[in-house]
Amino acid sequence: MHIKTLKLQNFRNYEDARFVLDPAVNLICGENGQGKTNLLEAAAACSTMRLFRTAQKKEGLRFGEDAAFICSEFEAQGRENTLELRLSRLRAMEIYKNGVRQKRQSDVQGLLKTVLFCPEDLMLVRAGAAARRRFLDTALCQLRPNYARYLEEYNRLHEHKTRILRDSEEKPSLLSMWEDFSLRMARIGAQIIRYRAYYCRRLLAAAAAVYSDIAPHEALSGVYRTVSSVSDPFASAQQLERELIDHVFRHKNAEIAAKSCLSGPHKDDLELLLDGRSASAFASQGQVRTCTLSLKLAERELFFEEDGEYPVLLLDDVLSELDRRRQDFVLNRISAGQVMITCCEDGISEKLRAGAAFHIKNGKIV
Ligand SMILES: Nc1ncnc2c1ncn2[C@@H]1O[C@H](COP(=O)(O)OP(=O)(O)OP(=O)(O)O)[C@@H](O)[C@H]1O
Numbered sequence: 001m002h003i004k005t006l007k008l009q010n011f012r013n014y015e016d017a018r019f020v021l022d023p024a025v026n027l028i029c030g031e032n033g034q035g036k037t038n039l040l041e042a043a044a045a046c047s048t049m050r051l052f053r054t055a056q057k058k059e060g061l062r063f064g065e066d067a068a069f070i071c072s073e074f075e076a077q078g079r080e081n082t083l084e085l086r087l088s089r090l091r092a093m094e095i096y097k098n099g100v101r102q103k104r105q106s107d108v109q110g111l112l113k114t115v116l117f118c119p120e121d122l123m124l125v126r127a128g129a130a131a132r133r134r135f136l137d138t139a140l141c142q143l144r145p146n147y148a149r150y151l152e153e154y155n156r157l158h159e160h161k162t163r164i165l166r167d168s169e170e171k172p173s174l175l176s177m178w179e180d181f182s183l184r185m186a187r188i189g190a191q192i193i194r195y196r197a198y199y200c201r202r203l204l205a206a207a208a209a210v211y212s213d214i215a216p217h218e219a220l221s222g223v224y225r226t227v228s229s230v231s232d233p234f235a236s237a238q239q240l241e242r243e244l245i246d247h248v249f250r251h252k253n254a255e256i257a258a259k260s261c262l263s264g265p266h267k268d269d270l271e272l273l274l275d276g277r278s279a280s281a282f283a284s285q286g287q288v289r290t291c292t293l294s295l296k297l298a299e300r301e302l303f304f305e306e307d308g309e310y311p312v313l314l315l316d317d318v319l320s321e322l323d324r325r326r327q328d329f330v331l332n333r334i335s336a337g338q339v340m341i342t343c344c345e346d347g348i349s350e351k352l353r354a355g356a357a358f359h360i361k362n363g364k365i366v
Pocket residue numbers: 011012013014030031032033034035036037038039059060061062063317342344
């Protein structure tokens with residue numbers, strides 16, 4: 001799997017640029033603030049349909065512009081595809097696959113698979129549960145189109161129910177819809193929990209193996225945490241649904257008082273453990289980094305297991321944050337598959353056998 005070309009028009013600080021990428025290593029160099037991360041953001045958007053630095057797609061529009069285009073030509077599973085994302089100030093983003101307008105984001109999510117690794121990820125272990133949920137969801141949405149659909153629907157219901165709870169003080173009649181929304185969220189939530197449980201099991205096994213390659217005397221493990229009434233996240237969807245219903249009905253009054261949805265997989269977490277102890281509480285800075293590194297490389301391995309080809313790896317200035325030993329470890333592991341790697345300094349580029357190098361200045365290839 002690899003991106004052949006990436007064309008950006010009025011996206012972030014790019015007015016009009018076209019990148020012809022190498023199927024192996026692509027080095028994106030430039031000084032700070034020139035557009036290196038913007039390019040990776042565009043590449044990632046072609047697989048996740050999101051901008052990884054913002055929930056507001058309009059922020060991707062070049063200042064003062066009303067429309068932007070990201071167009072990629074890529075090869076996946078032996079097929080050539082083109083994907084065009086049209087961002088607009090006035091309308092929702094439009095997606096075209098091979099020239100045909102797609103109705104839902106979930107129809108194209110994961111057609112191109114990417115794994116992004118940036119310096120903020122190095123704190124994944126210490127960050128709040130939302131960051132780890134995003135990490136799981138980003139991978140699962142690419143791996144399982146049905147999961148992407150369930151998640152889209154769950155998020156829609158969650159947003160709607162939150163509005164009901166928030167506005168219920170002024171308009172108590174809205175609460176008549178609480179039950180219907182809770183039941184629908186439980187039905188879809190049950191599916192989400194099963195997907196996450198299976199994925200976490202595989203991810204943790206793969207991550208533990210990577211971790212022990214870097215630090216053989218320590219053991220990484222983890223636990224997928226979901227709603228407390230769930231006795232077994234691998235149980236049938238019907239059983240999970242019953243357990244979710246039980247939990248949300250027991251928390252009805254608390255939800256109304258808090259004016260927010262307190263029960264459901266939107267609160268899930270992936271707890272990480274080092275030698276059996278909470279990594280977020282007890283791990284050192286270096287151990288935290290090794291944990292994240294292991295999770296990211298494991299994510300990439302799982303994509304490979306699934307498809308027989310590596311996803312496009314987007315490394316945003318992350319190597320400079322790692323010590324030499326960990327840098328070498330990453331570089332050895334990523335010798336196969338396409339990589340887009342940003343850097344400010346030339347030190348890294350000497351270690352990489354880059355097939356293509358792009359020097360970026362103020363949103364232009366120089
Ligand atoms: N919507 C936008 N329109 C125009 N320019 C933008 C927009 N969003 C961000 N920028 C500009 O893009 C630049 C940042 O680009 P980017 O984050 O890709 O930098 P970078 O090359 O990765 O830098 P660093 O090495 O510091 O991480 C900034 O100058 C910022 O002002």
